[in-house]
Amino acid sequence: MKQYLSGDEAFAAGIRLARPEVVSAYPITPQTIVVERLSDMVEDGSLDAEFIHVESEHSALSCAIGASAAGVRTFTATSSQGLLYMAEGLVYASGGRFPIVMMNANRSTALPWNIYGDQRDSLALLDTGWIQAYAENAQEALDLALLSYYIAEHKDVSTPFMVNLDGFILTHTYEEVDVPEQADADKFLPHYETENCFDFEHPKNMAFSAGPDTNYIFKYKEHAALLRAIPVITEAEQKFAEIFGRQYTGLIDTYKTEDADYILITLGTIAGLSREIADKLRAEGKKVGVLRIRYLRPFPTEEISAAVKNAKAVAVLEKDISFGNAGTVFTNVTSALQAAGLNIPAYNFIGGLGGRNISHADITDIFEKTEHGTERVNFIGIEVQK
Amino acid sequence: MSVTAKTLDTNEYFYGHKACAGCGGSLAVRAALKVLGEKSVAVLPAGCMSAVGFNFPQLCFSNNAIISMFAGTASMLTGVEAGLRRRGITDFQAVGFAGDGGTADIGIQALSGAIDRGDNILYICYDNEAYMNTGIQKSGLTPFGAKTTTTPAGANIHGNIRPKKNLFEIVAAHDIPYAATATVGYLPDFLNKVEKAKSIKGTKFIHVIAPCPTGWGIPVSDTVEAAREIVDCGLWYLAEYENGAFTLNRDPKEFTSVEDYLKRQARFKHLTDDDIRVIIESRDKKWEKIRSNWKTKE
Amino acid sequence: MKPFVREKKTFGFDDVPEDTCYEAGYLVTINAGWRSIRPVINAEKCVGCSQCYLYCPDGVIAIKDGKAVVDYDFCKGCGICEKTCKIGAIVMEDEQK
Numbered sequence: 001m002k003q004y005l006s007g008d009e010a011f012a013a014g015i016r017l018a019r020p021e022v023v024s025a026y027p028i029t030p031q032t033i034v035v036e037r038l039s040d041m042v043e044d045g046s047l048d049a050e051f052i053h054v055e056s057e058h059s060a061l062s063c064a065i066g067a068s069a070a071g072v073r074t075f076t077a078t079s080s081q082g083l084l085y086m087a088e089g090l091v092y093a094s095g096g097r098f099p100i101v102m103m104n105a106n107r108s109t110a111l112p113w114n115i116y117g118d119q120r121d122s123l124a125l126l127d128t129g130w131i132q133a134y135a136e137n138a139q140e141a142l143d144l145a146l147l148s149y150y151i152a153e154h155k156d157v158s159t160p161f162m163v164n165l166d167g168f169i170l171t172h173t174y175e176e177v178d179v180p181e182q183a184d185a186d187k188f189l190p191h192y193e194t195e196n197c198f199d200f201e202h203p204k205n206m207a208f209s210a211g212p213d214t215n216y217i218f219k220y221k222e223h224a225a226l227l228r229a230i231p232v233i234t235e236a237e238q239k240f241a242e243i244f245g246r247q248y249t250g251l252i253d254t255y256k257t258e259d260a261d262y263i264l265i266t267l268g269t270i271a272g273l274s275r276e277i278a279d280k281l282r283a284e285g286k287k288v289g290v291l292r293i294r295y296l297r298p299f300p301t302e303e304i305s306a307a308v309k310n311a312k313a314v315a316v317l318e319k320d321i322s323f324g325n326a327g328t329v330f331t332n333v334t335s336a337l338q339a340a341g342l343n344i345p346a347y348n349f350i351g352g353l354g355g356r357n358i359s360h361a362d363i364t365d366i367f368e369k370t371e372h373g374t375e376r377v378n379f380i381g382i383e384v385q386k
Numbered sequence: 387m388s389v390t391a392k393t394l395d396t397n398e399y400f401y402g403h404k405a406c407a408g409c410g411g412s413l414a415v416r417a418a419l420k421v422l423g424e425k426s427v428a429v430l431p432a433g434c435m436s437a438v439g440f441n442f443p444q445l446c447f448s449n450n451a452i453i454s455m456f457a458g459t460a461s462m463l464t465g466v467e468a469g470l471r472r473r474g475i476t477d478f479q480a481v482g483f484a485g486d487g488g489t490a491d492i493g494i495q496a497l498s499g500a501i502d503r504g505d506n507i508l509y510i511c512y513d514n515e516a517y518m519n520t521g522i523q524k525s526g527l528t529p530f531g532a533k534t535t536t537t538p539a540g541a542n543i544h545g546n547i548r549p550k551k552n553l554f555e556i557v558a559a560h561d562i563p564y565a566a567t568a569t570v571g572y573l574p575d576f577l578n579k580v581e582k583a584k585s586i587k588g589t590k591f592i593h594v595i596a597p598c599p600t601g602w603g604i605p606v607s608d609t610v611e612a613a614r615e616i617v618d619c620g621l622w623y624l625a626e627y628e629n630g631a632f633t634l635n636r637d638p639k640e641f642t643s644v645e646d647y648l649k650r651q652a653r654f655k656h657l658t659d660d661d662i663r664v665i666i667e668s669r670d671k672k673w674e675k676i677r678s679n680w681k682t683k684e
Numbered sequence: 685m686k687p688f689v690r691e692k693k694t695f696g697f698d699d700v701p702e703d704t705c706y707e708a709g710y711l712v713t714i715n716a717g718w719r720s721i722r723p724v725i726n727a728e729k730c731v732g733c734s735q736c737y738l739y740c741p742d743g744v745i746a747i748k749d750g751k752a753v754v755d756y757d758f759c760k761g762c763g764i765c766e767k768t769c770k771i772g773a774i775v776m777e778d779e780q781k
Binding site: 391392394396397398399400401402403404405406407408409410412413416417424442443444445446447448449450451570573605606607608609610611 | 686704712719733741767776
Binding site: 022050055 | 424425427429436437440441442443445446447448449450451452453454455457458460461462463464465466467468469470471472473475478495496498499502503
């Protein structure tokens with residue numbers, strides 16, 4: 001059924017279809033609408049879940065871990081400082097292999113305080129062992145609500161999943177969204193069954209310590225499971241396409257990259273404008289393309305290098321900076337290029353921090369600078385004097 | 387029916403752990419689980435009891451048990467309770483065992499949240515009066531005058547300068563269905579409080595004194611004696627909060643010597659007569675309030 | 685029922701579980717080596733009152749046929765049992781003896 005929904009509302013609609021049994025969340029702008037809608041759904045009976053009014057984000061995730069350890073599907077959502085407040089729980093959930101799904105509304109981190117969208121919150125926590133996906137539009141957000149549980153709970157994966165939505169630009173923007181029928185959602189997403197939970201017939205001791213003799217084995221297995229998510233993402237998307245008629249493209253999606261000399265690599269909502277500009281430049285005879293990273297973990301090392309191997313230069317545009325180095329997406333991309341032995345110039349463009357607009361002109365300028373060469377790291381809107 | 391040593395479940399649910407010899411915390415956990423039995427799910431935050439009981443592959447709980455984040459005992463209990471209930475399981479007790487720091491300091495927010503929500507959980511604080519697992523640092527429940535590694539006793543400062551946080555009454559102020567204080571020195575009292583808590587729906591809280599021989603500076607054989615003496619000398623009290631009212635379970639006609647209690651413990655050895663006078667005065671003030679405001683049993 | 689020592693004591697790659705969830709009450713080591721003194725029960729004096737059993741932090745004392753018996757594999761020799769025994773039926777003795 002077609003509905004006119006914001007990104008937050010679309011995600012909440014997707015979560016209802018996924019039938020989580022425990023939802024624990026704490027409000028933070030711009031995530032609030034998700035928890036408000038889920039509360040409405042619990043109130044009107046359309047979502048049969050325990051909604052836990054926790055007193056902090058730390059407790060939101062702690063509660064979700066407890067519920068997951070009890071063996072049920074759980075959901076939480078947060079943003080920015082809230083995600084950072086959860087940081088301890090992120091490594092706990094992934095280390096314990098609890099397939100919790102969390103929506104994160106990508107938002108700037110203090111200081112200075114700012115409620116608008118950038119990606120420093122989730123990228124600062126990229127190494128916490130969660131699958132990280134970045135949605136481009138409300139439809140993809142809704143679909144990821146279903147896909148995320150399928151992938152996270154898959155026996156080969158059993159790893160928590162963070163779905164990221166650009167704050168305001170996606171969370172608060174209304175679009176027409178196709179909301180699947182519950183019967184189809186149930187066909188896609190089976191009831192959650194796990195042995196990673198308490199059992200009164202065969203009691204379990206959980207979330208224990210492991211010394212140096214076995215700790216590294218647990219950590220290796222956690223890493224291996226995250227990599228095993230790659231084929232599971234493909235499997236999930238195929239099944240999803242069969243049932244819902246929408247086919248996603250795995251860890252990345254590419255636009256006119258096959259013959260492109262210059263490829264802009266980015267993530268989230270800005271990919272749409274980037275494609276628009278690419279089309280405009282193509283009309284002027286420039287061979288440019290856009291690569292959108294959909295999953296930052298597991299990282300599309302091979303997919304990216306395969307897509308850009310014939311390019312003359314690549315740009316990475318992200319709403320993030322790892323202070324003292326470059327953008328986190330950029331350093332991940334350049335490591336993929338290095339792994340494939342590709343000696344392609346790569347330039348980092350930092351934009352959109354604290355919600356600053358990235359304009360048509362900015363993206364046109366990125367393509368131009370990429371063609372002619374520029375600094376390794378460039379802050380959009382700040383010209384550094386040499 | 388009251389619980390006694392003779393009627394207690396003979397199964398052991400916390401066994402083979404690596405707690406120090408004479409550990410009061412492990413006695414509290416062991417004893418409570420013998421009341422709660424195999425249908426309990428224990429949640430223990432990072433701290434002594436999780437450190438000594440969950441070292442894979444040495445796993446010392448025979449019931450379902452899990453380590454929570456340090457600040458997350460109560461919030462994880464909430465999730466565990468909600469999750470198991472969703473699975474259609476009803477005859478279980480989610481029980482938390484957190485230390486004094488894990489409860490009165492870092493975990494108090496989550497505990498307050500759980501009580502506020504009225505979650506059907508039992509939270510037991512085993513109080514050894516300092517962060518013992520990390521090597522005896524001051525917590526919010528460290529008593530006045532105690533020497534810890536972060537409240538050293540020197541010529542200028544005589545150990546901890548602040549009194550013990552009034553945790554029992556802070557918890558009671560939430561209008562919690564049931565709260566109690568206890569000590570591992572008088573186990574039948576503690577066990578019957580656990581039994582009573584088990585039968586009450588909603589959030590329950592028990593604050594049990596559990597001496598740490600290492601941190602208190604007493605012989606390992608003296609844990610139970612010290613845990614009795616703290617009540618007998620009036621520095622701790624056995625009480626309950628139920629239906630909006632406080633009840634004092636034990637009203638000693640005469641206190642034993644506070645000085646004897648303190649001087650037996652290395653953490654108080656440095657205290658001057660003036661320090662001890664302050665402690666006695668504060669004890670007497672507390673008891674004056676208790677006796678004039680709380681009901682007394684018998 | 686209580687946690688007990690298992691045969692499998694070392695865990696290689698394949699033995700380590702995927703998640704941090706494992707069989708409850710799985711022991712691979714005993715605590716006997718911690719002890720310098722051990723409680724010895726005088727069975728003639730013992731009346732089986734259960735106080736030593738009740739107050740043992742390690743739960744290593746059981747009452748069998750009306751008498752206290754100690755699981756020396758897990759007794760740490762703290763001596764709380766001796767102190768709680770009002771009739772003096774428990775004496776702590778040197779381990780070397």
